[in-house]
Amino acid sequence: MQTEVIMSGFGGQGLMMIGKLLAYAGLEEGKCVTWLPSYGPEMRGGTANCTVVVGDKPVGSPLITSPKAAVVMNQPSLEKFAPMLRKDGLLVVNSSMIPIKSDREDIRSFRIKANDVAAELGNRRSANLVMLGAYLGLDEVVSHETLLKAIDKSFEAKKQFLEGNRKAFMQGYERAKAGQSDE
Amino acid sequence: MKKIFGYPESLTPSHTHYCPGCTHGTIHRLVAESLDELGVRERTVGIAPVGCSVLAYNYFNCDMFEAAHGRAPAVATGAKRCRPDLVLFTYQGDGDLASIGTAEIIHAANRGEKITVIFVNNAIYGMTGGQMAPTTMPGQVTTTCPFGRNTEHEGHPIRVVEMINTLETPAFLARVSSHTPLHVIEAKKAIREAFRLQVEGVCFSMVEVLSICPTNWGLTTAESNKWLEETMMPYYPLGVLKRPAVDRAPDPMAIALPEGV
Amino acid sequence: MAKVLMKGCEAIGEAAIRAGCRNFFGYPITPQTEVPEYLAKRFPEVGGIFVQAESEVAAINMLYGGAGVGKRVLTTSSSPGISLMAEGVSYIAACHLPIVLVNIVRAGPGLGGILPAQSDYLQATKGHGHGDYKLLVLAPSSVQEAVDLIYEAFDLADQYLTPVMVMGDGMIGQMMEPVEFPEMRDLGSLPSKSWAATGARGRKPNIINSLYLKEEACNANSWKLKEKYDEIVKKEKRSEAYACDDGELDVLMVAYGTMARICKTAADEVRREDKKKIGVFRPISLWPYPYEALAAEARKAKRILVVEMSTGQMVEDVQLAVLGSKPIDFYGETGGVVPSPDDVAAKLRE
Numbered sequence: 001m002q003t004e005v006i007m008s009g010f011g012g013q014g015l016m017m018i019g020k021l022l023a024y025a026g027l028e029e030g031k032c033v034t035w036l037p038s039y040g041p042e043m044r045g046g047t048a049n050c051t052v053v054v055g056d057k058p059v060g061s062p063l064i065t066s067p068k069a070a071v072v073m074n075q076p077s078l079e080k081f082a083p084m085l086r087k088d089g090l091l092v093v094n095s096s097m098i099p100i101k102s103d104r105e106d107i108r109s110f111r112i113k114a115n116d117v118a119a120e121l122g123n124r125r126s127a128n129l130v131m132l133g134a135y136l137g138l139d140e141v142v143s144h145e146t147l148l149k150a151i152d153k154s155f156e157a158k159k160q161f162l163e164g165n166r167k168a169f170m171q172g173y174e175r176a177k178a179g180q181s182d183e
Numbered sequence: 184m185k186k187i188f189g190y191p192e193s194l195t196p197s198h199t200h201y202c203p204g205c206t207h208g209t210i211h212r213l214v215a216e217s218l219d220e221l222g223v224r225e226r227t228v229g230i231a232p233v234g235c236s237v238l239a240y241n242y243f244n245c246d247m248f249e250a251a252h253g254r255a256p257a258v259a260t261g262a263k264r265c266r267p268d269l270v271l272f273t274y275q276g277d278g279d280l281a282s283i284g285t286a287e288i289i290h291a292a293n294r295g296e297k298i299t300v301i302f303v304n305n306a307i308y309g310m311t312g313g314q315m316a317p318t319t320m321p322g323q324v325t326t327t328c329p330f331g332r333n334t335e336h337e338g339h340p341i342r343v344v345e346m347i348n349t350l351e352t353p354a355f356l357a358r359v360s361s362h363t364p365l366h367v368i369e370a371k372k373a374i375r376e377a378f379r380l381q382v383e384g385v386c387f388s389m390v391e392v393l394s395i396c397p398t399n400w401g402l403t404t405a406e407s408n409k410w411l412e413e414t415m416m417p418y419y420p421l422g423v424l425k426r427p428a429v430d431r432a433p434d435p436m437a438i439a440l441p442e443g444v
Numbered sequence: 445m446a447k448v449l450m451k452g453c454e455a456i457g458e459a460a461i462r463a464g465c466r467n468f469f470g471y472p473i474t475p476q477t478e479v480p481e482y483l484a485k486r487f488p489e490v491g492g493i494f495v496q497a498e499s500e501v502a503a504i505n506m507l508y509g510g511a512g513v514g515k516r517v518l519t520t521s522s523s524p525g526i527s528l529m530a531e532g533v534s535y536i537a538a539c540h541l542p543i544v545l546v547n548i549v550r551a552g553p554g555l556g557g558i559l560p561a562q563s564d565y566l567q568a569t570k571g572h573g574h575g576d577y578k579l580l581v582l583a584p585s586s587v588q589e590a591v592d593l594i595y596e597a598f599d600l601a602d603q604y605l606t607p608v609m610v611m612g613d614g615m616i617g618q619m620m621e622p623v624e625f626p627e628m629r630d631l632g633s634l635p636s637k638s639w640a641a642t643g644a645r646g647r648k649p650n651i652i653n654s655l656y657l658k659e660e661a662c663n664a665n666s667w668k669l670k671e672k673y674d675e676i677v678k679k680e681k682r683s684e685a686y687a688c689d690d691g692e693l694d695v696l697m698v699a700y701g702t703m704a705r706i707c708k709t710a711a712d713e714v715r716r717e718d719k720k721k722i723g724v725f726r727p728i729s730l731w732p733y734p735y736e737a738l739a740a741e742a743r744k745a746k747r748i749l750v751v752e753m754s755t756g757q758m759v760e761d762v763q764l765a766v767l768g769s770k771p772i773d774f775y776g777e778t779g780g781v782v783p784s785p786d787d788v789a790a791k792l793r794e
Contacts, residue, residue: 020620023620024449027447027449027622034620035449035619035621059621060705060708061705061706061708061709061784062621065786224644226643226645228513228643237655240653244644246642246643246644246650246651247641247649247651247652248508248512248652249651250508250535251508251535257503257505257509258505258509260497261495261508261509261512261513262512263509264467264469264493264495265493265513265517269642269643286499287501287502287505294495
């Protein structure tokens with residue numbers, strides 16, 4: 001079994017970071033993982049994405065052009081990656097920032113107002129964790145408990161953000177589990 | 184019988200390949216005497232350049248490198264950073280240091296590498312046969328400026344130690360000459376002080392030594408000395424440009440030239 | 445030691461420390477800047493010296509100085525920077541000095557782009573700088589292998605007194621993978637270097653030099669180098685054969701570095717879906733090139749497909765290995781365009 005997910009959005013939205021959290025959690029569970037960023041002059045602004053592969057066997061290509069899942073946080077990312085998704089793939093959309101929908105009918109779409117959810121929780125910057133939670137709620141490639149541990153580890157040095165990020169992640173996770181997709 | 188004059192231990196007893204009248208041999212000796220007097224020959228590593236003194240590794244009786252053209256300060260940086268207990272010097276000409284090696288010398292000086300740079304300025308490329316150097320004087324004829332250096336086309340001669348003197352980093356910077364015995368005595372003081380400051384771990388040190396090149400200038404030695412004095416020295420003033428404050432009794436042998444000429 | 449998740453560039457830095465390297469000289473260039481950044485931060489903890497040079501030209505000459513005084517030294521750069529280092533590497537090779545040099549290859553020629561490519565193959569394996577010298581070139585295809593090869597590269601450099609290059613592409617440098625580090629080398633156990641310029645105490649001066657004005661001496665040094673290279677050719681060829689052990693192959697792919705991983709994924713896919721037998725041969729040492737091992741695998745194949753992130757720089761070496769006995773096709777993209785497993789699979793189905 002191998003799962004590939006592309007996480008994409010504006011630079012600064014924290015896509016690289018949630019990709020790393022997923023990879024850490026995969027490693028924690030003894031799985032084979034790779035995390036490959038897009039890199040270049042797009043540290044802020046622009047679109048930035050990373051590809052995470054989690055599997056039971058050594059990962060062949062870390063570069064994935066038809067992924068099983070995409071987590072998109074801005075419209076250019078949806079436009080770029082929705083067409084690339086594998087048939088029956090999963091598209092997790094940040095509907096706070098993406099009014100349009102993918103016209104593909106052979107994929108599963110889940111829409112969540114990640115920015116609004118984060119804002120309600122009082123931490124606007126944790127929209128990325130909401131998205132990660134939603135993704136895991138729909139496809140638990142690693143258990144959400146392991147992922148919470150990865151969050152704990154990542155925010156060891158920045159404890160003030162830990163609780164907010166945990167909450168954001170769990171909000172996304174629970175809403176997705178409950179199938180509360182926006183229309 | 185008492186021996187009153189001989190080779191310094193830091194020189195190999197060899198005949199150099201330098202042309203008659205050239206002062207490289209003299210400057211080598213000043214370096215060697217300084218190493219002997221400071222007692223550091225056995226922990227000194229020298230870096231030879233590309234240019235007339237390319238074979239300097241045959242003449243100094245200490246461990247030596249031969250560097251790529253202009254890169255001696257980078258080689259010395261690498262060696263010194265890896266082995267701070269060693270005494271590192273580079274010996275470079277004006278093509279090597281002031282043309283192809285400008286980046287390396289400026290940044291080594293700016294990082295304050297604890298190395299000593301002996302920079303021999305004779306206003307011409309010697310080894311390749313008399314081409315224009317960055318230090319060639321306005322109007323001076325060389326094989327690549329056969330009608331004389333035209334400052335409109337080739338710019339003005341570069342005053343290297345002055346340029347390095349603009350850096351904030353503490354350093355010992357001096358310019359001396361090698362064309363008369365009196366100047367040689369002063370040159371020795373500067374070179375010795377430069378090495379002493381390195382040995383004490385104080386700073387980057389660099390001594391520019393004005394030198395003659397009768398062969399490529401097309402002059403006799405006496406005419407060359409006169410040309411150096413009348414043409415080069417007014418443009419390249421002698422003296423100590425920068426000297427760091429050192430918390431110790433002044434060296435009685437220290438160069439006594441006026442500060443900040 | 446437990447596995448940690450680490451970016452390739454940072455893992456390379458840590459591996460160098462484990463190998464007993466405490467001296468780094470380099471210049472920032474994408475996509476390898478994380479190596480100097482990592483070492484600038486990590487070196488103070490282990491007594492290492494980090495210098496950001498003014499240029500790649502200066503950096504490689506600092507390595508010349510550091511290797512000449514007997515220390516394990518490292519620089520890392522990317523394609524244009526490696527070009528600038530060519531002169532210095534030639535001096536270092538000519539002086540029989542050990543250094544480790546990493547090229548995280550980006551797209552070229554010219555300023556090219558910052559994305560992954562494999563277009564420095566010929567430069568690395570056939571002729572980097574001037575003169576009769578060779579680089580021992582190792583090409584990892586995972587972060588773990590990059591770590592293992594860096595660790596070994598320092599020993600190989602010391603053993604043969606020669607520059608060793610570890611060549612990865614931008615993906616190796618930027619990717620994060622789980623990695624396990626080898627143990628920290630005891631600095632006291634590193635080979636002693638009596639030839640180093642460390643001060644002529646009680647001995648004749650050591651001279652680190654590559655100038656030989658007498659033609660016989662210059663000739664002799666080149667042949668001394670050649671002798672060493674012959675020894676390396678005899679002993680240091682490395683390669684991996686993937687899925688080559690079940691009879692006649694429909695296609696044998698030849699690829700190195702991350703491209704080989706992409707090929708493995710494509711091979712698995714075509715095996716599964718088309719019931720075709722596909723194998724992958726992966727050279728690990730690009731110089732010396734594993735001609736014999738490739739020839740042995742090629743005998744089993746109907747045809748050969750070379751896949752590279754270049755316009756076909758390795759094809760000649762494959763031709764030399766196979767000597768006309770099998771048809772050879774090539775598929776490549778470069779400039780930062782990375783062939784995907786699907787792209788490669790499509791070529792396999794042609």
